[in-house]
Structure formats: structure tokens, C-alpha cells
Amino acid sequence: MKHSWRVSGALLAAIALQAAPVWAQKGDAEAGRIKASTCVGCHGIKDYSNVYPTYRVPTIAGQHEAYLTAALKAYREGQRKHPTMNAQAGSMSDQDIADIAAYLAKGGDKE
Template structure:
């Protein structure tokens, strides 16, 4: 019984401490880091020009992964690679949290992808 309590306590401690290590980005800090992003993606994350993705309302984990891939070479886009190169892991988490917190204006893909 004592071992079960010890394991449960350790598991609870591990779960709580791990959530701090993998904490999501901060929306307010992200808002202060998007000055270069809004030129293409819009102040509200809803780009008007269909050649630029709408970031508002996207999953933070998706945005974070995309930015990491641009920064680390997993995605090949010279412009985004240049912007992402200047971002720390925390910056990426914060920017991703900010854009994911915004309401999207994307109802469908009509007029937002080539050929439609």
C-alpha cells in the first residue's frame, strides 16, 4: 500500500511538473512579437491576400510545428525561413498561442487556394 501511495504521489508530481516544462505559449507576449507577421498575415491573423495563409484560429500546435520546420529547414520557404530563424522556441510558442487565440474568418477554402 505504501508503495502504491509513493508511486501515485510521484506520478502526480511528475504530471504537474511536466506541464510547466511543456507549458503553452503566452498570448499577451505573442501579441508583442508579431509585428513582422502581420504585414502578410494581417493584424487579426486573417490575411486578405489569398497567397498568404490565415493564421487566426489555427491550432497552436500546428503553428508551432510549422514555425519550427521553417526555422530548422523542414519546410522550404526562403521568406518564412528568414523570419523564423530569428525566433526562439519561446517566441514560437508565444506567437502560435497568439494567432490560435484569434477568431478566424475562414469558412471554407473557396478563393483561398489556387484553382478555386
């Protein structure tokens, strides 16, 4: 049986990621998707509305990458105070923040 050399979708996606613009700290949106999975429950990335708990949560999907990076670093460093977000960002590395910001800046899972 002949082997087919068709290029897989995953490989194409990997190539596309390599071609993405280079930022000061390069965020990997695919890694960010996984790291941001815990954020969805509150930030309701898909439809911008939070079902439960029912308090108001700012929209983060689609915000500017630099803004998201600055906000998460401010929470991590305690310059911006909010118990939940201080806890969320507290254990993030610069790379984590870059990845998450890259993912969210592209709109998260919203098409």
C-alpha cells in the same frame, strides 16, 4: 484623500493569463501579440486578406496552436522551405514560437 483599491484591468488580464491552460511549453499570448506584429502585414490577421504584396498568404490566425508551433519549427529548421518564412522563423527561440502560436491560436486581433 482616500486611496482607491480598485483592481485595474491590466491586473485582471494578468490574472486571467495565469489561469490559462498549461502547455508543454507555455506560450504567453500577450508577448506573442508583440512578437507577431511583423507578421500581420503579410498574413493579414485582421481580415484574412493580404492587401500588399498581393500574393496569396495562408491564414494563420485561429489555427491550432500545435500546428502553428510545428510549422514555425519546420521553417526554422529548414525542413519546410520558403525563403520568407525561413528568414522569419530563423531567429525565433522555442519561447518565441510558443508565444506567437498562443497568440495566433486565439485568433490574433480578430475578435
